[in-house]
Amino acid sequence: MSQVVDPETISGPDAAIDLSVLDEARSRLANDDAVLRLSATEAEERSGYQPPTDEGLGERMIMNMGPQHPSTHGVLRLVLELDGEEITRSRPVVGYLHTGMEKTAEQLTYLQGPTNVTRMDYAAPLFNELVFSMATEQLLGVEVPERAQWIRTLMCEVNRISSHMLFMATNGMDLGAVGMMLYGWREREELLRFLEQVTGLRMNHNYIRPGGVAADLPDGWEEHLDSVLSVLPERLEEFDTLMTGQPIWRDRLQGVGVITAEEAITLGATGPILRSTGYAWDLRRDLPYLCYDQLDFDVIVGTHGDSFDRYSIRLAEIRESIGIVRQCMEKMPPGDYRIQDKKVTPPPRARIDESMEALIHHFKIFTEGFKVPEGEVYVAVENPRGELGCYLVSDGSSHPVRMHIRAPSFFNLQTLPHLMQGSLIADTVAVVSSVDPIMGDVDR
Amino acid sequence: MTEVAEEVPGEPAAPGATVHGVLVSDSRGQEVLHPDRSDYVDLVERLRAEGYWMAVDLCGVDYLNTPGDRGLPVGVEPERFEVVVNLIDHRNRRRTRIRVQVPDDDPVVPSLFSVHPGLEASEREAHDLLGIVFSGHPDLSRILLPDDWVGHPLRKDSSIGRIPVQFKDPTASGGARP
Known part of the structure; x- marks a missing residue:
């Protein structure tokens, strides 16, 4: 089902990506506040209702999903900060399968x-x-x-x-x-x-x-x-x-x-x-x-x-x-x-029986x-x-x-x-x- | 394999060759840059503007008790730790690698988070397993090990531990059958 793609519509490495667009994406990602920066222990302690804060954040809920959730494909834990049913911030917590x-x-x-x-x-x-x-x-x-x-x-x-x-x-x-x-x-x-x-x-x-x-x-x-x-x-x-x-x-x-x-x-x-x-x-x-x-x-x-x-x-x-x-x-x-x-x-294997060097x-x-x-x-x-x-x-x-x-x-x-x-x-x-x-x- | 130049026959890695004012060497045909800790972030930023858009990987290495040549060019003082960053340039289909020397008594490196936010987890991993501190990192906590873990297991002086094997003493009671 290999589809023919119009080269105009793809943004592959050969099509010029503007560095300014890349810079924009970078500053957006570094500042978009999507990552909930809580350690695994803090997330555990603070899970549940979060009262409104002085900075203008409304009522929220911190929920730990996993590591034993069937849809996490193993032992992935997601710490989710919820506003109603909407995810405001989140973070994956890993390491449950770390065996060095x-x-x-x-x-x-x-x-x-x-x-x-x-x-x-x-x-x-x-x-x-x-x-x-x-x-x-x-x-x-x-x-x-x-x-x-x-x-x-x-x-x-x-x-x-x-x-x-x-x-x-x-x-x-x-x-x-x-x-x-x-x-x-x-x-x-x-x-x-x-x-x-x-x-x-x-x-x-x-x-x-x-x-x-x-x-x-x-x-x-x-x-x-x-x-x-x-x-x-x-x-x-x-x-x-x-x-x-x-x-x-x-x-x-x-x-x-x-x-x-x-x-x-x-x-x-x-x-x-x-x-x-x-x-x-x-x-x-x-x-x-x-x-x-x-x-x-x-x-x-x-x-x-x-x-x-x-x-x-x-x-x-x-x-x-x-x-x-x-x-x-x-x-x-x-x-x-x-x-x-x-x-x-x-x-x-056969050489081992006949050759000392092979052995x-x-x-x-x-x-x-x-x-x-x-x-x-x-x-x-x-x-x-x-x-x-x-x-x-x-x-x-x-x-x-x-x-x-x-x-x-x-x-x-x-x-x-x-x-x-x-x-x-x-x-x-x-x-x-x-x-x-x-x-x-x-x-x- | 004591000289860097010997590793690539036919193409001597000219001693003192530089890229962006940083010493460069050649490891099995792969380009390696050796910046100081101070100009390391600047270098990565300049390389990014040049086309190395993606930081593929970052890891730390502990060279404790590893005598011998490490492929460092003349002028780079070997230290116990190294932070290794792999960059890729999609357009020109090339890779480059950066090796930064990090001393044992002051294992601090500026974080690359501001240049490549994608290295956040890797820097946490290097911090977790090797104890290298990335200054300016937004959240330098442990990632793979529990928060209350003591020590950094990938360091060479960290014991790997053994499970004691209990052999039966035939003279002890219960060992010898009547």
Whole structure:
């Protein structure tokens, strides 16, 4: 459903954005008073009725929504200041899922790293592994074989579809289209079954590793993937019937949670939130990595920057991703699925029985890991939610000095107070859902 | 890998090269700027006017007990902490990175909130986990850890903690079977 957009109407990076408009958005955001600056403890203590103040604020109510609210997708807490049913100020409170994964990464070797990062964005785990592996490879200065690149591209796109399917399910559920939850979940399960066939696990795959991928694609992968992909288009038609054209669905989403391109840029929001404003920015096309420069696909943009556009973009991106996966299947080259560098990747199992050196390398890699030259890099990929980055610092040992993940959801959450200001409390759920935060990614 | 110049074969990072009057180095082909704490906010503002509209990321690094070359150009004095900011220029499809040295005895950096309001949460995170203070930040409270948490866990001198494993003593009562 790639639509042809008139270049006049989009405000992509190539169309000139006026710096003065950007400055205006910045001063508006810094002073619009949308963020309720209360600490988590204060918000708890002050929750309830707020008497009118001398500064002219009328009666208000402070309400804590979450962290155990079903529509907060995990453990997001929203502190809302309400004037009647209207939200005046708000703030997301995060950290309920913080497990110190960046600290953990400093204790793990580079080979163990993907096991850790894959648990961050649990809806799109392969992207976390990918960005960590790419950062490690850049520090090592190694080039991954072509087939490994194509396998990574293919698997990530399958993962993108499954992640967006999860969004379809939860977005439908949040807005009362409970049937959608079952359909979205069903489709996602089909895709996870494929991921399981390849990686052995439904989630937290630890499949993409520094140097390539863990294993080659199994026999019969093409038939399996083809059978999954061939049912998806008609299921997506069902989604359109169930949601896209429905007047209730449109009423609940259109014009709700509006943001402009300048505001999104200023707040660091990426992915479907930025693209919903008509700003055509997608790292896959604009700063290509893996094999995206050899693939033909469209960057989907919206026009209004509202919740409906964010929904439509994700639905259209599923269709684009199906096309990308089909191209990957056609173009999949033969060759190695990982580099044959004995210092980085373990030797094949059969070699260990016949070669003393292979045994030693195997032992060394799994006990002390491989050493990575000194340096620091920042690598970013386009995750289903936006720019996922990894800042990696090495001191020449086998453990990183610092591993920082730039989580798209962490930044996207900052748009919430601005999206919700002046809207009704009933729209909160629609807005949070359209931002699609994954709390594992936010809290790390 | 002791010299910065060696990291990019064919393109020696000219020692003393500057951008906007700030020392610049090259890390695996990525441009890195090394401003002082004093001219750091000005630099980001100038870069923003130049096209680096979006601040993608900000994080802190603790280099305690990390001897060796850190890829700093000559003239930049290494300190314990570093604040790392990644900027992106959408139009020219390029990125740049800023590394600011922050001393241990005075871990204060001016906040970038006035230039990039989107860094508010990241600065809170760096404050929370590393104890770096961002002066001028509108609300520098903890973000990931509870408000009453003591210490900054991402510091290298912060213990990671261990769960003690209780092994059975075969000589103790109950350990040995009759």
